[in-house]
Amino acid sequence: MKTTRTLLALAAVLGLVMLPATALAQGGYSPVTDQRLVKPEPENWLQIRGNYQGWGYSPLGQVTPANVKKLTPVWAFSTGVDSGHEAPPIVNNGVMFVVTPYSQVIALDAKSGKFLWRYKRELPEDFKALHNTSRGIALYGDKVYLASLDCFLVALDAKTGKVAWQKKVEDYHTGYYMTLAPLVAKGKVMVGVSGGEFGVRGFVQAFDAQSGEPAWKTYTVPGPGEPGHDTWSGDTWKRGGASVWLTGTYDPDLGLTYWGTGNASPWFGDQRAGDNLYTASTVALDAATGALKGHFQYQWNESWDWDEPDAPLVVDYQKDGRTIKGLVHPARNGYLYLLERSRERIGFVSATPYVKQNVFRSVDSKTGRPDYHAERIPKTGKRADFCPSLWGGKDWPSAAYNPKMGRLFIPANDNHCGFMEGKVQQYVAGQWWTGVDIPDIGFAVDKSAKYFGQIQAWDINGVKRAWSHQFPDSMSWGGVLTTGGGLVFTGGTNDRYFRAFDASTGKVLWQFRTNSGIIAPPASFSVDGTQYISVVSGWGVDPAFQQGLISNLLGWEKDVPQGGVVWVFAVSQ
Amino acid sequence: MFPFGDREGQLITLEDLPLGGPQQLAYPMDPRTKTVRNGSTLNLISLIRFDPAQLTEETRELAARGVVAYSAICTHQGCPVSMWEAHAKNLFCACHATQFDPRDRARVVDGPAPRRLPMLPIKLVDGVLTVAGGFTGRVGGERPS
Numbered sequence: 047m048k049t050t051r052t053l054l055a056l057a058a059v060l061g062l063v064m065l066p067a068t069a070l071a072q073g074g075y076s077p078v079t080d081q082r083l084v085k086p087e088p089e090n091w092l093q094i095r096g097n098y099q100g101w102g103y104s105p106l107g108q109v110t111p112a113n114v115k116k117l118t119p120v121w122a123f124s125t126g127v128d129s130g131h132e133a134p135p136i137v138n139n140g141v142m143f144v145v146t147p148y149s150q151v152i153a154l155d156a157k158s159g160k161f162l163w164r165y166k167r168e169l170p171e172d173f174k175a176l177h178n179t180s181r182g183i184a185l186y187g188d189k190v191y192l193a194s195l196d197c198f199l200v201a202l203d204a205k206t207g208k209v210a211w212q213k214k215v216e217d218y219h220t221g222y223y224m225t226l227a228p229l230v231a232k233g234k235v236m237v238g239v240s241g242g243e244f245g246v247r248g249f250v251q252a253f254d255a256q257s258g259e260p261a262w263k264t265y266t267v268p269g270p271g272e273p274g275h276d277t278w279s280g281d282t283w284k285r286g287g288a289s290v291w292l293t294g295t296y297d298p299d300l301g302l303t304y305w306g307t308g309n310a311s312p313w314f315g316d317q318r319a320g321d322n323l324y325t326a327s328t329v330a331l332d333a334a335t336g337a338l339k340g341h342f343q344y345q346w347n348e349s350w351d352w353d354e355p356d357a358p359l360v361v362d363y364q365k366d367g368r369t370i371k372g373l374v375h376p377a378r379n380g381y382l383y384l385l386e387r388s389r390e391r392i393g394f395v396s397a398t399p400y401v402k403q404n405v406f407r408s409v410d411s412k413t414g415r416p417d418y419h420a421e422r423i424p425k426t427g428k429r430a431d432f433c434p435s436l437w438g439g440k441d442w443p444s445a446a447y448n449p450k451m452g453r454l455f456i457p458a459n460d461n462h463c464g465f466m467e468g469k470v471q472q473y474v475a476g477q478w479w480t481g482v483d484i485p486d487i488g489f490a491v492d493k494s495a496k497y498f499g500q501i502q503a504w505d506i507n508g509v510k511r512a513w514s515h516q517f518p519d520s521m522s523w524g525g526v527l528t529t530g531g532g533l534v535f536t537g538g539t540n541d542r543y544f545r546a547f548d549a550s551t552g553k554v555l556w557q558f559r560t561n562s563g564i565i566a567p568p569a570s571f572s573v574d575g576t577q578y579i580s581v582v583s584g585w586g587v588d589p590a591f592q593q594g595l596i597s598n599l600l601g602w603e604k605d606v607p608q609g610g611v612v613w614v615f616a617v618s619q
Numbered sequence: 620m621f622p623f624g625d626r627e628g629q630l631i632t633l634e635d636l637p638l639g640g641p642q643q644l645a646y647p648m649d650p651r652t653k654t655v656r657n658g659s660t661l662n663l664i665s666l667i668r669f670d671p672a673q674l675t676e677e678t679r680e681l682a683a684r685g686v687v688a689y690s691a692i693c694t695h696q697g698c699p700v701s702m703w704e705a706h707a708k709n710l711f712c713a714c715h716a717t718q719f720d721p722r723d724r725a726r727v728v729d730g731p732a733p734r735r736l737p738m739l740p741i742k743l744v745d746g747v748l749t750v751a752g753g754f755t756g757r758v759g760g761e762r763p764s
Contacts, residue, residue, distance in 0.1 A: 171759070172660050174698040176714050474623045476660075478701060478713045485704040485711050591716050594729070608731075 075205050076139040078185040080232055084298045088530075091137045091569040094182035094227045095444060096527075099360035100295035102446030104570035107530040108577035109617055114533060114546045114556045117579065118618045121159030125152060125610035130565055131584025132442075133182040133227065134525070135612060137571040141204070144582060144612055145180040145227075149194040152612075153207060156580075157573040159614065163207035167194050175223045176243055177587050181292060181442075182227030184235065186255050193224035193237045199253055201235075211258040215239065221246050221476045227293045229303060231333045234261050238290020242308040242353075245285035245479035250294070250305055250331060262336030266290060266307045266324050273338070274323035282318035285473060287311030288325040291355035292442055300389050302330045302339055304360065304373060308353040312481035314468030315347035316425045322347055326354045328375060328385070330392055340392040342385055344377050345416065349423050350405065350464070351436035351480075352378040358385065359447050359454070364507040365395065374506060376400060376445050376456045378438030382504060383414070398509050400502060401439035401460040405432050426468040426481065435464030435489055437521075437592060443538060444567055446526035448549055453512060455534050455549070456502040457522045461495035464488055489595045498596075501526070501536060503552060513552030519602060523589040525567025527579075535579055537564020540593055540606050544568075544581055544613070561611045565589050576616055584610030620655050622646045622663060628655065631748065636668035636686060640721070641703035642710060643667075644691055647750060661758055663691035663699055664739060665710060666748065667721045675723045681740040681755070686748060688739040689725045690758045693717060695732035697760030710736070724755070733761060 078092060086092045088105040095102045109117065125131065129147040135156075136143045142156040149167035154160065173196050184191040189210060190202040196218045201210040215237060216222035221244025229236045234252040242248065248266035253259065266288035268274040278286060289308035296303045310318060310325040323341065326348040330340035344354050358373035363384065373385040373392065380403035386393035394414030407417040424430040437459060445456045465488035468481040478484075491498065499522030503512040517539055524538025533555070534547040542563050546556040563585030570579050585606045597604035621629050622644050631645055642665040646657040656662045671685040678687060689710070691700050698714035709718040709728055717730030725736035737756035741748055 172697070174660075174696060174714060174760075176698075178696060178714075472624050477623075477699070483702040483711070484713050484716065485702055485706075587715075590731075594716065 075141065075188055077187050078138060083230070089572040090139060091135065091571045092185055094134055094136070094293060095567070096569070098231070098296040098298060100357055100444065101359060101449065102444055102525065102527050102567060103448055103529070104527065105530040106570050106572055106577045108572070109529065109533060109579060110531040111533065111548045111555055113617050116617045117546065117556050117558070117615045119558070120578065120614045120616045122614070123154060123159050123161070123612040125150070125584065125612065127610050128586065128608045129584070130179045130586030130589065131582045131610040132179045132566050133582065134567045134569040135580045135582065136183055136185060137569065138185055140573050142580070143183055143185070143190055145183045145192060146610055147178045147180065147586070149180060149192060149196070151183060151190060151192055151202060151207065154612070156571060156578070156614070165192070165202055165207045167196070167200070169196055170218070173218055177225055177240065179225055179587055180227070181225055184228040184230045186230040186235065189255070191228040191230065191235050193226055193228050195223050195225070197222050197224055197239065199228065199235060199237055199258065201258060213253055213258045213260070215251060219476050220244070225291055229293050229296060230255060231296050231298070231303070234333060236294065236303065236333070238305060240289045240291050242287035242289035242311050243478060243480050244476055245287070245311045245473055246289065247284060247286055248288035248290050248307060250290055250336070252336060264331055264336040264338060266329060268323065277321040277323045279319040285311050285479070286318065286322060286325065289353070289355065291353065292357060294331070295357040295360050296333065297360050297387065300387065301333050302387070302389070303333050304357050305329050305331060306355040306357045308355050309348040309351050312468070312471065312479060313349065313351050313466070314424060314426050314481045315349040317468065317470065317481060320347065326352060328354065328358050328373065328392060330387070339389065342392040342394065342414065344379055344383070349425070350432055352438050354378055356440070356442055356444055358383070359445065360387070361447055361506060363452070370395065374447070374454060376440045376454070376458070378440060379403060379405070380434050380439035381406070381409070382456070382509065384506070384509065396509060400456060400504070401458055402433050403439070424466040424468060426470060429465055429467035431463060431465040433463035434459065435462045436487065437462070437588065441523070441588065443523055443525040443565065446528040446534070448528040450530060451549060452505055452507050453549065454504045454506055455526045455528055456504065457524055457526055457536060457538055458500040458502050459498060459521050460500060461492040461498050463490045465490070491596060491599050493600065499539060501534065501547065501552070503549070515547060515552045515554065521589065521592060521596070523563070523565045527568040527570060529570055535568045535581070537581060537583065539563065540602065542583070542606070544583070558615070560613060561607065562609055563589060563606045578614050578616050580612065580614045582610055582612050584608065620646050620648050622657060631666060633668065633684065633686065633748070636666055638668055638670065640667050640708050641705070642721070644701060650749070660699060661692055665689045665691040665700060669722060673722050678722060678724050678738070681738050683741045683743045683748060686741060687721055688741045689719070689721065689736040690739065690754060692759055693732055694734045694736060695730070695760055700736065
C-alpha cells in the first residue's frame with residue numbers, strides 16, 4: 047500500500063497521472079515533457095508520427111485483424127474548412143488537437159468529440175500560398191505550437207486556445223510560408239520554411255519553447271565561408287530553395303534532428319551549376335545548437351522537382367550480421383534508401399528502386415551518388431521526359447514502420463511520368479520563380495498500366511518487398527499508420543475510402559467511405575481502455591490538381607468532394 | 620504601368636501587349652497625382668489584347684481596341700493569376716490551377732475558383748489605356764468563415 051501511494055505521488059510529480067477523458071473540460075491538462083516525448087505512452091499520440099523516430103506506429107493492440115471488421119464510427123466533427131487537410135489528430139490524455147488549412151487549430155474531447163476551443167488565425171488580406179495546408183501541431187509543456195502559413199510561430203495555451211506568444215519567422219511577402227508541424231526537443235521549438243517555388247533560401251530555426259526567443263537558425267543552402275557553399279555558382283545560392291516542408295525526425299541519444307530538404311530554385315540545374323548542397327537532401331542538425339552534423343544528397347544538381355522533404359525514419363536494422371543505427375527514406379526519386387547515422391555523419395548503405403525510374407543510370411555503391419542519363423535531364427530550352435513525374439514515387443505522405451515486424455509501409459505512386467522544358471524567368475520577390483509555368487509542366491501516365499497508387503510493404507532487414515496492394519483507379523496520397531495489433535491504416539485514394547490492411551499479408555480487412563478523400567495520416571490512441579483509430583478526411587492541394595490532370599488522361603472522376611471532417615472509430619462491442 | 624522587372628514604372632502601351640496574349644501584369648497609376656497604386660498586390664491587373672471580334676459582346680463593351688483588363692487576384696484564394704495557358708489562351712492561376720476565359724468576362728473554365736475575375740472597364744485616352752469605371756465585382760479571394 048505504501049509503495050502504491052509512493053508511486054502515485056511520484057507519478058503526480060512527474061505529471062504522469064492519467065486524467066479522465068473530460069480532463070480539459072474540467073480544467074486539467076497533462077503537461078508534455080521531454081520524457082514523455084522520448085517515450086510516448088501507447089494511449090497517446092503526442093507527435094505527428096507518434097514518436098520522434100517518425101514511425102507512424104501505435105503499440106496499441108486492441109484492434110486486430112480478427113476484429114477490425116467491427117470498426118465503426120464513434121463520432122465525427124466537421125472542421126468547416128475546405129482544401130487539403132494533411133494533419134493527423136494529436137491526442138494527449140483525452141484531449142485531441144487538429145489543425146486545418148488556413149492555420150486553424152481545434153481542440154476536442156477525444157472520447158466524446160465535444161468541442162473545446164478553436165484558434166482562427168487572421169491571415170493577411172494579401173497573403174497567398176501555393177499549399178495552404180498544415181501538417182500538424184506540436185505539444186510541449188502546457189502549450190500547443192503552430193507554424194502558421196503567414197510564417198509566424200504561434201504558441202497557444204493548450205487549455206484555452208489563447209495566444210501565449212507569437213514570433214515572426216520570415217516575411218511572407220517574399221514567398222516564405224510554413225506548412226510543417228513544429229518539432230520540439232529539450233526546450234526548443236524548431237520550424238522550417240516553405241517557398242522554394244518563389245525562390246526563397248530554406249532554413250530551420252529554433253526558438254525557446256517558453257519565451258519564444260530565437261535560439262539558432264541554420265540555412266539549408268550554405269552561405270559564403272560555410273561548407274558546401276562552393277557547390278553553387280555565383281549568387282545562385284541566395285535564392286537556392288531547399289525548402290523545409292515537413293517536420294524533422296529526432297534521435298534523442300545522438301541529440302540530432304534529421305530534416306528533408308526541397309529541390310533547388312529555379313528547378314533547372316543548368317541555371318545553377320554545381321551539386322547545390324543541401325537541396326534534395328537529408329541534413330542532420332544538432333538540436334541544441336543547429337550545427338550541421340551530416341548530410342546525404344539524393345540528387346545532385348536537382349532538375350526534376352523531386353523534393354525530398356519527408357524526413358527519414360530513424361530505424362535500426364540488420365545488415366550483414368550487424369545492427370546498423372540507420373535512417374530509412376523512401377525517396378521521391380523512386381528509390382528506397384538505407385543510410386547509417388552517427389554523431390559525425392550520415393553514411394550511405396543502399397538504394398533500391400521501388401517504382402519505375404528512368405533517370406538514374408546507376409547509383410555509386412559506396413557514396414550513393416547517382417549517375418544520370420543525360421537525355422533525361424530537363425534544361426533551359428531543352429525538353430526532357432522522365433519517370434516518375436515531379437510528384438515522385440512518394441511525395442510528402444509519410445511511410446510507417448512497424449518495429450514488431452521490421453516492416454516499412456510506403457504510400458507509392460507508379461506508372462506516371464513528366465516532361466519539362468526550362469526558361470529563364472525574371473525574379474520578382476514573392477512571385478512564382480521555378481523556370482517553368484504550371485500550364486507548361488507535362489504529365490503523362492502509362493495508359494496500359496494495371497495500377498497507379500500502391501501501398502508497398504518492405505522488410506527492412508534484407509530490403510525485400512513483402513507485399514503490394516495496388517489501386518487501378520487512384521493514386522495513393524495518404525500517410526500511413528501501423529499498429530501493434532498487426533494492422534496498416536491509410537486513406538489516400540480518390541474514392542474516399544479509409545482502409546485497414548493486414549500488415550502481414552496486405553489483405554484489405556475493412557474499409558469505410560468518408561466524406562472526402564483522405565490525405566492526412568491516421569493516428570491511434572486510447573481513452574478509458576478503448577483503442578480508437580482516427581483520421582481527418584479532406585481532399586485538396588496537389589492530389590486535387592493531379593486528379594484533374596488524370597481525369598483528362600484516363601477519365602477518372604475529377605470532382606472529389608472537399609471539406610474536412612475528423613473521424614474517430616472503435617470496435618463495436 | 621509595368622509592375623516589376625526592367626521596365627518597372629513605365630507606361631504600358633498597346634504595342635506592349637501581344638495580340639492573343641499572354642497577359643501583361645500591371646499596376647494602375649493615378650493620372651493626376653502620378654501615384655502608382657502598388658501598395659498591395661490586390662491592385663494587380665491583367666491586360667490582354669485580342670482581336671475585338673473574338674470577345675463576347677458583353678466583354679467588348681468594357682474593352683478598348685480589344686484590350687481587356689481584369690483583376691489579377693484569383694477569386695479562389697487570392698493568388699496572382701500570373702500564368703497563361705497557351706493552348707486554350709486562358710488566364711491560369713498558379714496556386715490551384717483555375718482557368719479563366721479572358722474573352723468572356725473571365726468566366727471560370729476549369730478549377731476551384733467560385734466566380735469569375737472582376738473586370739475593369741478601360742478606354743483609350745490620348746492613346747493611353749485608362750480606367751473607365753469600377754471593377755464589375757469584388758476583388759480578392761475567399762476565406763474560410
